[in-house]
Amino acid sequence: MNEQVLLARAYLSRVAEPPAPGLVELVAQVGPVEAAARVLDGRVEEPVAAETGVRRAVHRPGADLEAAAAAGARLVTPEHPEWPAEAFAAFDAAGIAQLAPPLALWVRGPGRLDELCGHAVAVVGARAATSYGAHVAAELGSGLADRGCTVVSGAAIGIDGAAHRGALGVEGPTVAVLACGVDRFYPASHELLLERIAASGLVVSEYPPGGVPARHRFLVRNRLIAGLAAGTVVVEAGPRSGAQRTASDALSLGLPVMAVPGPVTSAMSVGCHRLVRDGALLVTCSDEVLEAVAPIGEHLAGAPALEAGRPTDGLDAPAALVHDALPARAARDTRWLALESGVPIGAVRAALTALERRGLVEHCEGRWRRRVAEEER
Amino acid sequence: MNEQVLLARAYLSRVAEPPAPGLVELVAQVGPVEAAARVLDGRVEEPVAAETGVRRAVHRPGADLEAAAAAGARLVTPEHPEWPAEAFAAFDAAGIAQLAPPLALWVRGPGRLDELCGHAVAVVGARAATSYGAHVAAELGSGLADRGCTVVSGAAIGIDGAAHRGALGVEGPTVAVLACGVDRFYPASHELLLERIAASGLVVSEYPPGGVPARHRFLVRNRLIAGLAAGTVVVEAGPRSGAQRTASDALSLGLPVMAVPGPVTSAMSVGCHRLVRDGALLVTCSDEVLEAVAPIGEHLAGAPALEAGRPTDGLDAPAALVHDALPARAARDTRWLALESGVPIGAVRAALTALERRGLVEHCEGRWRRRVAEEER
Numbered sequence: 217m218n219e220q221v222l223l224a225r226a227y228l229s230r231v232a233e234p235p236a237p238g239l240v241e242l243v244a245q246v247g248p249v250e251a252a253a254r255v256l257d258g259r260v261e262e263p264v265a266a267e268t269g270v271r272r273a274v275h276r277p278g279a280d281l282e283a284a285a286a287a288g289a290r291l292v293t294p295e296h297p298e299w300p301a302e303a304f305a306a307f308d309a310a311g312i313a314q315l316a317p318p319l320a321l322w323v324r325g326p327g328r329l330d331e332l333c334g335h336a337v338a339v340v341g342a343r344a345a346t347s348y349g350a351h352v353a354a355e356l357g358s359g360l361a362d363r364g365c366t367v368v369s370g371a372a373i374g375i376d377g378a379a380h381r382g383a384l385g386v387e388g389p390t391v392a393v394l395a396c397g398v399d400r401f402y403p404a405s406h407e408l409l410l411e412r413i414a415a416s417g418l419v420v421s422e423y424p425p426g427g428v429p430a431r432h433r434f435l436v437r438n439r440l441i442a443g444l445a446a447g448t449v450v451v452e453a454g455p456r457s458g459a460q461r462t463a464s465d466a467l468s469l470g471l472p473v474m475a476v477p478g479p480v481t482s483a484m485s486v487g488c489h490r491l492v493r494d495g496a497l498l499v500t501c502s503d504e505v506l507e508a509v510a511p512i513g514e515h516l517a518g519a520p521a522l523e524a525g526r527p528t529d530g531l532d533a534p535a536a537l538v539h540d541a542l543p544a545r546a547a548r549d550t551r552w553l554a555l556e557s558g559v560p561i562g563a564v565r566a567a568l569t570a571l572e573r574r575g576l577v578e579h580c581e582g583r584w585r586r587r588v589a590e591e592e593r
Numbered sequence: 594m595n596e597q598v599l600l601a602r603a604y605l606s607r608v609a610e611p612p613a614p615g616l617v618e619l620v621a622q623v624g625p626v627e628a629a630a631r632v633l634d635g636r637v638e639e640p641v642a643a644e645t646g647v648r649r650a651v652h653r654p655g656a657d658l659e660a661a662a663a664a665g666a667r668l669v670t671p672e673h674p675e676w677p678a679e680a681f682a683a684f685d686a687a688g689i690a691q692l693a694p695p696l697a698l699w700v701r702g703p704g705r706l707d708e709l710c711g712h713a714v715a716v717v718g719a720r721a722a723t724s725y726g727a728h729v730a731a732e733l734g735s736g737l738a739d740r741g742c743t744v745v746s747g748a749a750i751g752i753d754g755a756a757h758r759g760a761l762g763v764e765g766p767t768v769a770v771l772a773c774g775v776d777r778f779y780p781a782s783h784e785l786l787l788e789r790i791a792a793s794g795l796v797v798s799e800y801p802p803g804g805v806p807a808r809h810r811f812l813v814r815n816r817l818i819a820g821l822a823a824g825t826v827v828v829e830a831g832p833r834s835g836a837q838r839t840a841s842d843a844l845s846l847g848l849p850v851m852a853v854p855g856p857v858t859s860a861m862s863v864g865c866h867r868l869v870r871d872g873a874l875l876v877t878c879s880d881e882v883l884e885a886v887a888p889i890g891e892h893l894a895g896a897p898a899l900e901a902g903r904p905t906d907g908l909d910a911p912a913a914l915v916h917d918a919l920p921a922r923a924a925r926d927t928r929w930l931a932l933e934s935g936v937p938i939g940a941v942r943a944a945l946t947a948l949e950r951r952g953l954v955e956h957c958e959g960r961w962r963r964r965v966a967e968e969e970r
Contacts, residue, residue, distance in 0.1 A: 348856055477854030477866060479725055480877040489854060489877050498869045500857040 218295065224252035225293040225320040226277035230424045231255060231268045234436055235316035238263035243319065248293070283425035287399035288414065289324035300333045303443050306469045315439055315468055318422035324398040325418040332391050332418055336366035337509055338445035338466070340438075340459045341375025341452040346484050349452035352476055353378035354385070356449060359502025361388020362550055363579060364565045365509075368393065368445045370437065371406055371413070375451045375459070384412050386550065387561050391444065394421040395437040396429035420444075435461050442466035447509040449474040449499060453487025460487050463496065472508050474499040503579070528576065534559045535567040539576060539586075547583035595672065601629035602670040602697040603654035607801045608632060608645045611813055612693035615640035620696065625670070660802035664776035665791065666701035677710045680820050683846045692816055692845055695799040701775040702795040709768050709795055713743035714886055715822035715843070717815075717836045718752025718829040723861050726829030729853055730755035731762070733826060736879025738765020739927055740956060741942045742886075745770065745822045747814065748783055748790070752828045752836070761789050763927065764938050768821065771798040772814040773806035797821075812838050819843035824886040826851040826876060830864025837864050840873065849885050851876040880956075905953065911936045912944040916953060916963075924960035 225248050232239045242264050243251045254260050255268045256275055284290060292298055307317040323329055339356050341349060353375045357367045361383035369376040371392035383390035392413045394402065398421045401407040413419055422440065423433065438461045442448050448466040450473070453459040463473045473496040478485030492498045499505050528539055534557075541557035542548060550568070554561040568584055571577040578587045602625050609616045619641050620628045631637050632645045633652055661667060669675055684694040700706055716733050718726060730752045734744045738760035746753040748769035760767035769790045771779065775798045778784040790796055799817065800810065815838045819825050825843040827850070830836040840850045850873040855862030869875045876882050905916055911934075918934035919925060927945070931938040945961055948954040955964045 348858065352857055476857060477862070477869075477875070478856055480729055480853060480855075481725065485854070486877075489875055492854075492869065492875045493881075498854070498866055498875065500863075500866050504870075 220249050221295050222281065222291060222293065223277040224248040225295075226280050226291055226424070227252050227275055228255065228319045229291070229322070229422065230274055230276065230280055231271045232319065233267070233271075234318060234422050235314055235439070236264075236267040236319070237313040237316035239267050240316045240319065248295075248319075280424045283399065284322055284324075287324060287425065289322055289398045289419075289425070291320050292323050292329050293320040298328045298330045300330045300444060303333055306471070307439075307443055310468050310470070312468055314436075315443075315465065317443075318440065321420055321422055321440075322398045322424065323418050323420050325414040326416065327389065327391070327418040329418060329420070332366045332389055333368070333444045335364060335510070336368050336389075336391065336445040337505055338368040338441045338448040338462065339375070339379035339451060340369055340441060340448060340462050341379075341450055342454055342457050342459060342484050342487075343372050343374040343376075344454065344484065345374035345378065345452050346478075346482060348478060348482070349375055349476075349484055350378040353451045354382035356451065356476075356502050356505065357382020357390070358386045358388070359582065360505060361390065362386045362565075362582060363502065363506060364389075364569050365502075365506065366391055366417070366445075368441055370394070370434075370441055371403075371410060371419075373403055373405065377406060377409055379451070380409060380413055384409075384416070387416070388565075390417045392417075392419045393437055393440045393444065394419060394429070395423070395433035397421060397423050397425045397427035399425045400427070400429070402429045434458055438462040439465040439469075442471060443469055445471070445509075447472040447474060447505070449476065449505055450488055450491055450496070451476045452478060452482075452484040453491070454483055455486045455490075457487045460491065463491055472497060474505060474508055476500065531570070531574075532567075534563045535570050538564055538567040539571055542577065542584065542586050544586060547580050547585035549583045553584065597626050598672050599658070599668060599670065600654040601625040602672075603657050603668055603801070604629050604652055605632065606668070606695075606697045606699070606799065607651055607653065607657055608648045609696065610644070610648075611695060611799050612691055612816070613641075613644040613696070614690040614693035616644050617693045617696060625672075625696075657801045660776065661699055661701075664701060664802065666699055666775045666796075666802070668697050669700050669706050670697040675705045675707045677707045677821060680710055683848070684816075684820055687845050687847070689845055691813075692820075692842065694820075695817065698797055698799055698817075699775045699801065700795050700797050702791040703793065704766065704768070704795040706795060706797070709743045709766055710745070710821045711743075712741060712887075713745050713768065713822040714882055715745040715818045715825040715839065716752070716756035716828060717746055717818060717825060717839050718756075718827055719831055719834050719836060719861050719864075720749050720751040720753075721831065721861065722751035722755065722829050723855075723859060725855060725859070726752055726853075726861055727755040730828045731759035733828065733853075733879050733882065734759020734767070735763045735765070736959065737882060738767065739763045739942075739959060740879070740883060741766075741946050742879075742883065743768055743794070743822075745818055747771070747811075747818055748780075748787060748796075750780055750782065754783060754786060756828070757786060757790055761786075761793070764793070765942075767794045769794075769796045770814055770817045770821065771796060771806070772800070772810035774798060774800050774802045774804035776802045777804070777806070779806045811835055815839040816842040816846075819848065820846055822848070822886075824849040824851060824882070826853065826882055827865055827868055827873070828853045829855060829859075829861040830868070831860055832863045832867075834864045837868065840868055849874060851882060851885055853877065908947070908951075909944075911940045912947050915941055915944040916948055919954065919961065919963050921963060924957050924962035926960045930961065
């Protein structure tokens with residue numbers, strides 16, 4: 217990774233308030249290093265001048281990268297292999313100024329951004345969630361994570377927090393996208409939750425270290441939640457919820473929007489019902505969500521053709537161990553399979569995905585079982 | 594009304610177990626009197642022979658008509674002006690044997706069948722309703738009835754009963770379609786409810802007096818609930834609810850199907866959520882139901898063009914009284930308007946519908962108010 221490019225992107229990330237479509241366009245034309253130099257010297261025209269005028273003198277990319285490192289964070293740029301290029305291509309394709317892609321992303325945690333977002337669903341909703349909504353968000357979070365799907369959300373009180381916790385509860389992957397620096401804990405009551413997410417998944421932000429959670433940043437941030445996932449589920453939303461903005465961003469990006477119904481007597485379900493009436497897919501469980509973001513046909517499209525021979529031939533060691541651990545008829549959950557096979561839980565999940573692609577196992581109400589082979593039927 | 598035709602229809606209604614598509618076809622070809630004579634003599638071929646063979650000797654149309662009259666009921670046939678011919682034309686158009694129209698309908702109550710069904714919505718659902726479902730059904734029942742819309746249902750325990758009660762609670766029109774004779778009270782615990790419906794609306798059945806509520810008759814009966822209404826709302830339904838049959842019949846008849854969402858944690862909402870996922874319209878209140886069965890455009894289509902002059906010119910006396918009773922700015926409910934104007938509540942409702950068509954009043958959260966004229970805006 218070119219140090220100059222990294223410093224240039226860090227500087228631009230500090231200077232421009234997202235979304236900054238003009239600056240993004242300039243960077244695409246002349247590259248980040250030249251763009252940073254021009255911004256620093258004030259050699260830019262409108263709209264870039266307006267996007268960068270106020271903060272262009274704040275030139276402290278080295279200090280920002282050090283502050284990030286001190287917090288266990290790093291800067292991921294479009295020049296990095298882990299940049300989720302495909303996801304952000306949809307931002308460009310949308311051609312909407314408000315949906316300009318980020319100039320770079322500050323990330324904290326052991327996960328690789330592109331891998332985590334390769335199979336991810338956004339689960340979002342109201343801060344003033346009901347106990348029903350929080351329950352459903354946690355169930356969706358754990359159900360999705362248990363199938364190896366990353367749960368993307370905004371770490372807010374209410375639905376967001378419940379979704380993250382659901383994923384963490386099954387030791388599954390989860391990504392929190394913040395409206396402030398990744399070195400801050402916002403909301404403060406979610407300090408422990410954010411620590412846990414940063415310890416296993418990723419905390420992500422386009423705001424540099426120390427960036428404050430200004431009000432308008434929450435709505436701007438929502439486009440990243442929508443865009444980093446293959447689809448967005450709204451669990452609860454009042455009549456004027458920010459979650460509806462996330463849903464609308466997902467729609468603009470050509471991604472499926474789903475909504476969980478609730479009692480028509482609940483103000484917190486009004487937004488969800490409106491979304492369904494406007495065309496969003498009603499979903500009631502994680503299997504329905506997965507079906508919507510990864511239709512059966514797509515799954516099969518990537519599956520290797522079965523050759524003559526035993527269907528388990530050619531499995532890697534963890535997959536073979538997990539397959540052997542499964543009883544002939546009974547279903548078992550991921551945790552049980554890890555204990556029985558001695559394979560770490562993360563590898564068990566990967567193994568199950570591989571086994572499922574081969575048609576050797578199937579998922580059923582949170583557990584896995586062997587599929588009956590054709591000749592046994 | 595030709596006495597011979599009435600006796601023939603009464604006999605055929607006793608002889609054939611609905612749906613009897615063969616017999617309906619024969620009646621269409623040779624008329625009810627000739628069809629009845631042939632059935633009585635056994636001069637019919639398949640499938641009519643099979644449809645009528647078992648009970649063809651039970652020739653007691655006079656006694657059945659007398660039993661009906663003793664219970665305050667009468668037989669309505671396709672030859673009567675009050676036969677809802679348009680509704681049953683959809684049965685023929687569907688071309689599905691299971692959706693054969695009834696040969697005649699036994700009705701009990703003061704209502705006119707065609708008038709009641711001219712602007713009707715079916716509100717149906719599970720017997721094992723939750724308190725949430727019963728609450729929503731009652732709200733829909735009263736909301737629809739308050740706008741002059743007839744609530745059609747099956748008088749069962751649970752959702753059906755709550756919907757009827759909601760309509761009765763605002764002295765609104767409601768029709769109960771039974772799977773047994775209209776002289777029976779089934780379920781027994783709904784004796785009082787059925788008496789109230791028969792006192793103001795209509796209790797309807799295709800089964801002759803004394804007919805027992807055999808299990809299969811409930812599903813067969815559901816096609817009449819669906820067909821007599823302009824659309825069907827399912828409020829709560831388990832995974833295998835009879836309400837889904839009503840919904841499926843409505844679909845086959847080309848009528849809109851609506852479903853009320855509920856908690857995804859409730860077994861009683863599983864059927865509703867499945868309906869929405871399969872294409873039914875999600876509805877949360879009576880206004881959304883009315884919008885679906887009578888789109889704004891259609892309403893306007895029937896509205897008389899406003900001539901020059903005062904917009905209230907040409908109103909009939911009750912409508913003028915109701916219009917005068919409405920305060921300039923505040924909204925009032927139907928009951929208040931009846932008290933204030935001295936117009937009976939049924940006539941108030943008709944007047945409001947006429948006033949609404951002319952754009953003089955509008956409905957707002959269960960109440961009515963004057964519409965601000967263009968020049969006042």
